Amino acid sequence: MSNKFLPLVIGAAMGVAATTAAGATTLEDVKAKGFIQCGVSQGLPGFSNPDAQGNWTGIDVDYCRAMAAAVFGDASAVKYTPLSAKERFTALQSGEVDVLSRNTTWTMSRDTQLGLNFAGVNYYDGQGFMVRKDLGVTSALELSGASVCTNTGTTTELNVADYFRANNMPYEIVAFEKADEVVAAYDAGRCDVYTTDASGLYAQRLKLTNPGDHMVLPEIISKEPLGPVVRQGDDEWFNIAKWTLNAMLNAEELGVTSENVDEMKSSDNPSIKRLLGVEGAFGEAIGLPNDWAYAIIKNVGNYEESFNANVGPDTPLGISRGVNALWNDGGFMYAPPVR
Amino acid sequence: MSVMEQDSAGAPARASLLNDPKARGIFYQLVLVVALVTLGYVIVTNTIANLERQNIASGWGFVGNTAGFGTNQSLVEYSETSSYGRALFVGFLNTLLVAGVGIFFATVIGFIIGIARLSNNWVINRLAYCYVELVRNIPLLLQIFFWYFAVLRSIPSKREKWSLFDTFHLNIGGLRLPKPIMGTGSEWVGYALLIGIAAAFLVARWARKRQEATGQPFPSFLTGLGLILMLPILTYFVMGMPISLEHPNFVETGPILRQGFELNVGLNVIPEFLALTAALAIYTASFIAEIVRAGIQAVSHGQTEAAHALGLRNGPTLRLVVIPQAMRVIIPPLTSQYLNLTKNSSLAVAIAYPDLVSMGGTVLNQTGQAIEIIGIWMVVYLSLSLITSAFMNWYNQRMALVER
Structure with missing residues (x-):
């Protein structure tokens, strides 16, 4: 195509477009810069909200921290971009953020027409x-x-x-x-x-x-199923996004918490062994270390811990689990098994 | 340089094309044009390629789809079942409305304050000075928030009202007015109004020509006003009073939610429009005031003295001698202020006034067609600005000094 050599004529002017067009995968980009750029809301208590010192907390923020823990083993390797409802998809499409975790409703048109993929549901809302x-x-x-x-x-x-x-x-x-x-x-x-x-x-x-x-x-x-979003066309990153959420849900189901995760490593339960990377090579398959889920749970916690700390009954929001309880507890939360 | 000057001044240059300044000029211009066209082409093709690669739908097909969202102000028929194109058109008209009304009030306030700045009365002079310095030094967005949030809290709630002559009612839901209902035959009143305006215009022209030719004055202003007012009123009665007024309905009984003004009865000017217009007009007026003051001061004081010597009083001196000359200085910067006001109206999005940017933003979010929507925004604001400046340039040429 003619625009293969044309950028040479223009040189640096088109640098930006050229790099996004032929760029590395999101995982490589993220590893190279050393942090995940996460799109969040402009301040929604319980979901993503900055405190007076500029530290972000919330259930959507925890998801970003979990992804960082999975990739780097360090939950603080995240930078946040506050986005308005209007800006959020363009910011993700253009590569300004690596993942959008901003109480975003999963709808068909957003999933199919915007070049985006929803990685799952981290809060069933209405x-x-x-x-x-x-x-x-x-x-x-x-x-x-x-x-x-x-x-x-x-x-x-x-x-x-x-x-x-x-x-x-x-x-x-x-x-x-x-x-x-x-x-x-x-x-x-x-x-x-x-x-x-x-x-x-x-x-x-x-x-x-x-x-x-x-x-x-x-x-x-x-129906407002809220969940994290990534760009379409990068399956590796999409897998990491999906399984970060699934790991948190599976950890809750298996009773693994940030407190007991070290003891659980020596558990006899094969499901826990696979989740924590003691058995099998599930991390490798998504381009991460085998203790990826261990890092998530150790640094951030399971889904229940995140829910209770940010929106649960003991917080100012005081929201009960309701439909956001696990499937075996009367809710909708159901993660495919790690095996 | 000196060598080249000698060359061009002396015998026909024999230097090669490489050293010919004209040829080199043309060459560089060509290179620039080719580079610009190539850059444009690359940007467009690259964007299209990237959009396709990322599976982002593009094109103009979305314009005909159902919008599905409502709005609190539309000058044309609009409902949730209208198309996205219609929604954008509603936003465009709302932008035009707020810009037009804003320009009108900004001009009126600006001229008054500008002339007050030059008043010999110390109090008026200082008040105008304070107005200008206070208003033009506070960011516009803050002023919009002030007019919307601060003033909004001080007017009556939805279940109460302030009334003037039992016709105009104000509360937090907006300014309620009687709404004219056009019956059959009402279009003739409209035609009569148009004919009245045209007739007034012709009379004014004829009167001016006659005064220039014979020196006889004619009360063309009063005649014009009479024509514009009386023709439609006469038609109104001849057609059997086809226009009736629908008064806002204030409900005081029943469930609390239903108390207050009934929705869609009478005319409601939403508070978002009031706040935005007030902020835009007052802010821009402070700049116009300075332009007017500068324009008047640019007219030599000798002109005023000469007019006074001819026996003209202060009013006619200002109206007939100073202002017409000052207009030549005023109009070009005034144009920029009109353009600024139009563009600043896009701040509407902060206070829920459904202008083009606000409606377009919603469409953008529902469809994800960022490039198309931003393209529409840019084309619309560019065209509005170009049309405004074309009109002001035409007016400027009319007002310009005719050199003989």
Whole structure:
């Protein structure tokens, strides 16, 4: 093709495009630079939120740290890029981030049309509504004529349109670019209703002037499976992304925690032996050391530890496991076995 | 250099093409053009190749798909079942609206403040000075947030209202006005208005020509105003009053959520529009004020003195002598301010006003067509700017000094 020699004419001008076009695999890139660039939200308590010192915490952040632990054996080898809902896919497509772990809903169009792959689901969510208690509303079906605040460029905006249309209720949508402004406008009384993923409602409620004056309505109007995303076309990196999540889930199922992982290495259970790399060469097959899962669990913990530390009942969010419990405990969380 | 000058000044140059300055000039220009075209070609083909390699859908097919999201302000018919193209068009019209209204108010406020800056009254002068220094030194985004979040909190909640003449109502949901309902025959009122404007324009031209020729003045302003107002009003009554007003409906009983203004009854100017227009107009006005002041001061003081010597009072001196001359200095920088205001309106996205960038951003996120959407943004803002500057250049030429 003619554009093989044309870059020579232009030289350095096209350097950027040329390197992404013929670049190394993501794993090689990541190993070369020594850290994983992880796309996160601009601040959603429990999922990805920076503290005053700029340290990120949250269930989505733990996933990034787990990936870093798997690749480098060091959970701190991560750099975070806060992204708005609008920027997130472009940032991943263009290689600005290596993995997007930003409470992102897995939908067919995102999976098939954007050149992206979803690595699994780390939180089963659904869209809900929050209102002021003094409105006296007990069901979302009573919200006819309400004005609704939400984020622009999210599936939420589409779901709320579908829901109000399907129930033949007029409404006014007020869509902001950033979550902080949605909260401010709702707090000021511009809107009667604030809608986003239910987990987000619990998290954002903490930012309101009087969190106790607001309640989340019982209806969940959509399926929002949230999960990490990587670029399509790099199966090696996709495998690492999938199995990082699976390792955390399998560890919980097998009772391996960050506390007991060293003792568990001498366990007789073959499943645990395979997971922790005592038996077999499962790490090699995904281009990592054989103790990849051991590193994840040792440095970050299993799924239950991450959930309880960030969003669980003992945190300000106080979310119970619900559908996010393991499959053998009444939830949806099910990881294929390591064998 | 001196050698070359001798060559070109002396007998026909016999130097080779390599040393001919003209040939070398053309050669370098050609190289530059070829390089630019090649660069453009490589960028386009490379982008297309990369998009295909990464399996990212591209092209314009998405424009016809169903958008599925709503908006809180649209000047044309729009619903969730409309297409993405329609959504972008709604955003475009909203941008035009806020830019047009913003430019109007910025110009009016800017001229008033600019003239006040030159007032001999110390208080007015200092007030105008403070306005300019305060407003133009605070970033626009902060001003938008101020008008939206700070002012929003100080006006009544959705279940209360402030009313003026029982016609205009303000609360946090926006400014409610009576909405004109166009019945059959109402289009004739519109035609009458157009005819009135055209007639007023012709009368003004005729009056000016006559005054230039004979010196006889004619009250063309009042006549024009009469034509523009009376023709539609007469038509309105002749057609049997086809336009009625739909007043906003304030509900005070029933469930709390239903109390307040009923949705989609009457005309609602959303607070996002009010805040954005106020911020844009007030911010840009501070720059226009300085431009106006500079323009007026650029007119030699001798002109004012000469006008006073002819017996003109302050008002007519300003209106007939100073401003027309100042306009020549004012218009070019004024154009830049209009362009700035239009482009600054894209900050709307911060406060949920559905302008082109906000609507486009949602479309971008739903479809993932980043390159196409950003292309649309750039083309639209570029065209708006070029059209504005073409109009202002035309106006500038009309106002320019006619040299004889």
